[in-house]
Amino acid sequence: MLPQPLFVKSFKLATKIIVIGAGFAGLSAATCLADKGYQVTLLEKNEVAGGRARKFEADGFLFDMGPSWYWMPDVFEQYFELFGKKVSDYYSLVRLDPSYTVFFGKEEVMEIPAKMDELLAMFETYEPGSGKQLKDFLAEAQYKYEVGMREFVYKPSLSLLEFADLRIVSSLFRLQMFSSIAASIRKRFKHPKLIQLLEFPVLFLGATPENTPAMYSLMNYADMALGTWYPMGGMHQIIEGMVALAKEKGVDIRLGQEVKQIYVPNGHASKVVTQDASYDADIVIGGADYHHLEQQILEPQHRRYSASYWEKRTMAPSSLLFYLGINKKTNRT
Ligand SMILES: Cc1cc2nc3c(=O)[nH]c(=O)nc-3n(C[C@H](O)[C@H](O)[C@H](O)COP(=O)(O)OP(=O)(O)OC[C@H]3O[C@@H](n4cnc5c(N)ncnc54)[C@H](O)[C@@H]3O)c2cc1C
Known part of the structure; x- marks a missing residue:
């Protein structure tokens, strides 16, 4: 049985939904909602979609910034199947x-x-x-x-x-x-x-x-x-496939739009403000890090957790990444 995409109750189809962040989470939420007929605008702070899985181009070199392991291909198949599509409609996958x-x-x-x-x-x-x-x-x-x-x-x-x-x-x-x-x-x-x-x-x-x-x-x-699988051309092919599908479903993707605040008058999120625009919304969905959205974008009275709660959490380790472009062939070892 396929997973159920989203559990949206009985909102009118004229409902305007703002999704924050065009990573895997935001793209998939926006696409599922647009597929159900809602008006969806996806706001992304970067100039490219993909979030941690976005691409980075410099001096003729192209890098995948984050993921390099493509596991659980069934998850991606099931995602595209929700819309009557196949992974191979968007990118070609090889098993390594x-x-x-x-x-x-x-x-x-x-x-x-x-x-x-x-x-x-x-x-x-x-x-x-x-x-x-x-x-x-x-x-x-x-x-x-x-x-x-x-x-x-x-x-x-x-x-x-x-x-x-x-x-x-x-x-x-x-x-x-x-x-x-x-x-x-x-x-x-x-x-x-x-x-x-x-x-x-x-x-x-x-x-x-x-x-x-x-x-x-x-x-x-x-x-x-x-x-372990590899999307030919690079991991960002997955994002490009998801962006193409989102657009097919009518998602309005706005890049370079960093959400600065979500307004919540009367306990209901009704407006999202970026550095240079404001968007009315009936529903706002956060696809960015929970901590960031809650501690920096929502006013204190709407936060579920306090700053001291977050300070006591044990964070997963981070890493420092260098993207090296080498203009010669190298020996693998
Ligand atoms: C170096 C690295 C290697 C990894 N390797 C793998 C791997 O090999 N295999 C694997 O499966 N996973 C891997 N991961 C994990 C995987 O990349 C992430 O789990 C996944 O990309 C997270 O997607 P997301 O949509 O939840 O969040 P994100 O990708 O973080 O998306 C959130 C989006 O919200 C945007 N945003 C944030 N704040 C705002 C704001 N205020 N306004 C507007 N937009 C905003 C961000 O720019 C971003 O685009 C790796 C991650 C990293 C960093």
């Missing part, structure tokens, strides 16, 4: 083989084969018996992926009642919500390199393996069974 290369050091390189029998054989070279362990581990992970996506990820999460279903509650143990992925991997594998390889996808959650439920071995299933 090897999926990726891990550099443990200058001399130690591990290439991860896309084909399952080759992957199992590679595990065996590190630790006898680990091929069979990997097979069992991935079978469990497949269950977690299927149940986790269906019962958790595609739920709108508007109320805890969505999860009050005996099937979901009874699946919690099999999903291994209460033990860590670090422990679950160490039960099956002893070789430190295999452990590192299997723990690495957790970094996408910004968490440590010790603090992440074993349910997230669903990421290993995404990695090793569903594969």
Whole structure:
């Protein structure tokens, strides 16, 4: 069954909706709403769409600024299918083989084969018996992926009642919500390199393996069974595809429009102000970081959390990225 795109109650079709931010979240929200017949304007502060997945061009070089791992191709297929389209209508995707290369050091390189029998054989070279362990581990992970996506990820999460279903509650143990992925991997594998390889996808959650439920071995299933893919031309092809679809559905995308304030008279957001324009709205949807929208764009009386609440949060680690353009061929290693 396809995921339900959005749960919009009974607003009139003349309803004007402003969506803030043209990243994956804002683009998909805007497109789903426009598809339902609403008047949607998408305001993006940058001069290009894409947010963290936008492209950067300088001196003849073209960079993808953020993502380089295309996992879970089913999620993108399902997204385009919501509108009767296919991924291949917008960009062409190839499965990479090897999926990726891990550099443990200058001399130690591990290439991860896309084909399952080759992957199992590679595990065996590190630790006898680990091929069979990997097979069992991935079978469990497949269950977690299927149940986790269906019962958790595609739920709108508007109320805890969505999860009050005996099937979901009874699946919690099999999903291994209460033990860590670090422990679950160490039960099956002893070789430190295999452990590192299997723990690495957790970094996408910004968490440590010790603090992440074993349910997230669903990421290993995404990695090793569903594969690593590449949209030909670069990751920004996904954004270009999503922008093209948004426009087909009638979304009015305004770039270079940084929202400075959302006006909320009488408890209802009714106007959005950018550096040089103002937009009336019946509904405002935030597709930018929650912290930014709440702490900087909303007036204090409309914020759900205080500044001190945010100060006490543990943030996921950040990184400093350099975009290097090299005008010579290089040796990969
Ligand atoms: C370096 C890096 C590598 C990554 N690698 C991967 C990967 O390999 N695979 C993967 O799946 N994910 C990866 N990610 C994560 C992925 O890129 C993000 O999860 C995703 O792009 C977030 O999309 P979003 O729409 O939620 O937010 P964003 O992309 O942040 O979109 C928010 C948008 O809102 C705009 N905005 C903010 N404030 C305002 C305002 N006041 N007014 C108007 N517009 C505003 C921003 O400019 C932005 O365009 C990576 C991220 C980074 C940074």
